[in-house]
Amino acid sequence: MDLFDAIINRRTTNTAFADKKVTKEHTDLLIKMSSHCPSHFNSQPWGFILVEDETVIKGIAKIAGDSMTQLMDDGRFWKQYRKYFRFSEEETEQSGDGIHLDHLPAYLKPFAKSIFSEAGGKIISRFRVSKILGGDEEKLVATSPLLFVILLTKDEYKKEELSGFYSVISMGAVIQTLWLVTTAIGMGMQFISTPGEIPGNWKKISEMLKVPEDYEMMAIFRMGYIDPKVKRPVIDWTSSQRKSISELAFRNKFGNHIEEK
Numbered sequence: 696m697d698l699f700d701a702i703i704n705r706r707t708t709n710t711a712f713a714d715k716k717v718t719k720e721h722t723d724l725l726i727k728m729s730s731h732c733p734s735h736f737n738s739q740p741w742g743f744i745l746v747e748d749e750t751v752i753k754g755i756a757k758i759a760g761d762s763m764t765q766l767m768d769d770g771r772f773w774k775q776y777r778k779y780f781r782f783s784e785e786e787t788e789q790s791g792d793g794i795h796l797d798h799l800p801a802y803l804k805p806f807a808k809s810i811f812s813e814a815g816g817k818i819i820s821r822f823r824v825s826k827i828l829g830g831d832e833e834k835l836v837a838t839s840p841l842l843f844v845i846l847l848t849k850d851e852y853k854k855e856e857l858s859g860f861y862s863v864i865s866m867g868a869v870i871q872t873l874w875l876v877t878t879a880i881g882m883g884m885q886f887i888s889t890p891g892e893i894p895g896n897w898k899k900i901s902e903m904l905k906v907p908e909d910y911e912m913m914a915i916f917r918m919g920y921i922d923p924k925v926k927r928p929v930i931d932w933t934s935s936q937r938k939s940i941s942e943l944a945f946r947n948k949f950g951n952h953i954e955e956k
């Protein structure tokens with residue numbers, strides 16, 4: 696797959712992966728390609744843990760599912776991320792950003808928008824929305840053949856220092872490289888970020904993986920081979936739309952919009 700195709704076709708995988716182990720050839724490839732990412736003074740501040748042990752994956756899945764349910768139940772998720780949700784093609788095309796909740800069970804469709812309103816809490820508990828999303832999250836993670844965990848060494852990742860900012864930039868390069876490589880070899884990946892929204896749960900996972908004191912656990916991804924036949928989760932979204940060139944870029948100074956040809 697050529698590079699530009701990989702960039703355009705790269706997508707977050709919201710569905711389950713094929714029931715197939717990731718080959719050693721591919722896990723080595725993911726690590727090798729990541730090691731070629733840029734870092735300040737070539738400091739390579741990363742560490743990677745590849746979790747393939749089903750018991751550990753199931754343990755992390757439970758925490759991820761519980762985190763999703765808790766975030767939904769206490770309403771934090773809706774309040775914090777309401778601005779990113781889109782409910783129609785028109786809204787999605789118009790904004791060119793956000794995530795389009797285009798897959799909802801029929802009984803929830805009439806309430807889609809109000810779920811995100813102040814009154815949303817009642818609807819969420821009446822239709823057990825948080826349990827559905829939490830249950831799906833746990834299943835998606837538990838059935839993933841590989842979890843790819845990114846660490847940063849605290850020698851470089853000092854939050855109050857420039858090296859901390861630089862380390863995060865180089866981690867971003869690793870994440871995009873992983874995403875392009877997985878796309879090019881027929882794999883997919885998805886962030887598992889809900890545990891990160893509940894500090895106690897993130898710490899639990901970090902301890903399960905024996906992350907030492909001098910490293911910080913920064914990001915967890917579920918990975919596997921794409922199975923085009925797999926069913927979408929009960930509540931699902933798409934987010935392939937992007938802002939236009941003229942919205943994003945200016946020539947010579949801010950405000951001089953660059954027009955698309």
Ligand SMILES: Cc1cc2nc3c(=O)[nH]c(=O)nc-3n(C[C@H](O)[C@H](O)[C@H](O)COP(=O)(O)O)c2cc1C
Nearest residue numbers: 705706707708709793794885886887888889934935
């Ligand atoms: C910092 C960060 C956190 C994210 N967390 C999640 C997540 O918890 N679950 C998820 O499905 N996608 C997550 N994503 C992926 C974004 O939702 C996705 O990149 C965006 O909607 C664009 O869709 P695409 O990746 O398919 O192009 C995250 C992305 C970033 C950069």
